[in-house]
Amino acid sequence: MLYFYRRFKSCVMKRTLLILSQIPVFLLLLAGCKENQRPMLPPVAGTAYDVLVVMPKYQWEGVLGDTMRSLLAYPIPYFPQREPILTLRHVQPDGFKGIFQTYRNVLIISIGNQYDKARLLLSRDVSAKTQIIYELQGPNQAAVIDLLVQNSQQIVGTILNTERLRTVELNKKYYDKNIHDKLLKNHSLSLSIPQGFAIQVDTGNFVWIEQMRGDNILGLLIWTYPYKDTLQLIKQALLVKRNEILRRNVPGKDPGSYMTTEKIFEPLFDVNRLGNQIFYQLSGLWTVEKGFMGGPFINVTTIDHARKRIVTVDGFVFAPNQQKRNWLFQLEAIAYTISFPE
Template identity: 35%
Template structure:
């Protein structure tokens, strides 16, 4: 009897340990793991309105082109199904959008739920009195609609990076730059020089890399497209060689990068999205960077992710890197926490 009881207790402890942090935001859960591919969204909608304004609205928003990729890719892959098909096989999906129409809804709105049937899962209930009311709300509030799904994808990447963290890389950056970034296993240090660090994950087919560099904050025009591109080139031209003698990384200018100011976690960033190239060698891909000012040290810090995957779609790789970049925090901010 004691032996059976011991086995039962051990099994219970193992189950608790296994399930302790796989829910959204690292919450404890006993739910099964989510299914579905990264960047995929299941939209549950009455088939009769797939071709009408509401169906078109979902497709227009979710299948909009992802910015600054070498080849056209949608921001999400949409799987549209009728309510009758929404069975257990779909209920475990990572991202679910459910449309509900009825007189009980006074106005159209987005109702967020997490970890309903699986974990880490995001379920967006799109509710309203009529389909036209919902379509109007989605068009008016499409940024929030998309960002909820984008954030869900990023959160899963970050959760994995923290669970299987390459702690030595975070400690290196804490010591060198007094900043924190999370890297999952597989990332390795490529170069560590005065004000520039290069970290990457390499496979035979794909390179996912991150640059971290700093320079004095001396110009109030720092947060402009031209200035940030000029600074980027000054570092990557010098420290990122190409595969042939005399070649080096540059910023593609035929398709100009996009600059966007934004606030994230109460910190101002200048975001750059663009394409990188290699001078004197046929090689390139997308990059995204985030630049901010450390007022206490009067310095500018940039964290950048780039992808080289010539035979593959690149959206999910960019999204993975962007999630890691947005784990950025200054040492002083960590101390306050």
């Protein structure tokens, strides 16, 4: 009997020690989870390319507000109608609460004696995912205006790039699988195009994809050609190739008419990088030779090194008397989702 009691006691002690030995590990894991756990942030509020400006009303309606509108909401230079590069929306400091605190792009003006000099601060993911908040601090209004003048291009560029990335990520989540798979199979390229578009033309090295919104058209043109050297990627070479491709593949309604680049306005040229990919971008106006249609376009070109070819995605909008900015920038973001299989 004593033997069984001792054996039972020994087994209980071993099990107890085993359980106790696991407790510190469990507590450490639990503590680690709590340390690494971050509160779940809601999605950003507001419309794309909107900026919420937090400042007193008298500043918004005065010289500071006028300066802000001229530097951050200037007209897009290549649009046929006047549209701002960004849309500024005002709220007073005591109203900056609730859903306003989750706004996608926020610009806060802070002026007071507590600041010894002007400073520009940038914060991300404060109250919402992908949110950016700029704060301009300064001892007086003149110092803040100087700060704004010096940094306006940086502010606009950061907001535009952030909006583009937001749309790129959204397109990658919610894309038309049918179009995506056809482009991958027939052209060895991946492009995340939202639902609502349809392939109109596919002739091997040229694809025409389109979405109709009433009488308005959102178009995507894709073409490829052999890559020889970097001289093919300078502005003038890209323009010549664009006009050559459009003349051959995009006819107008009238006999002998075709899409081309508007010569009155010189297209803008920029070079951007997203990840390891370099993009060469033209922005301007398209028109119809011997016709009457026109609108803005964005032309994005990159190199598929594995296949030694140049690939261009050209987005254009036809929307008479309609706001075109967000539609065109949506097409731009689609172009930046391009990638190539190994």
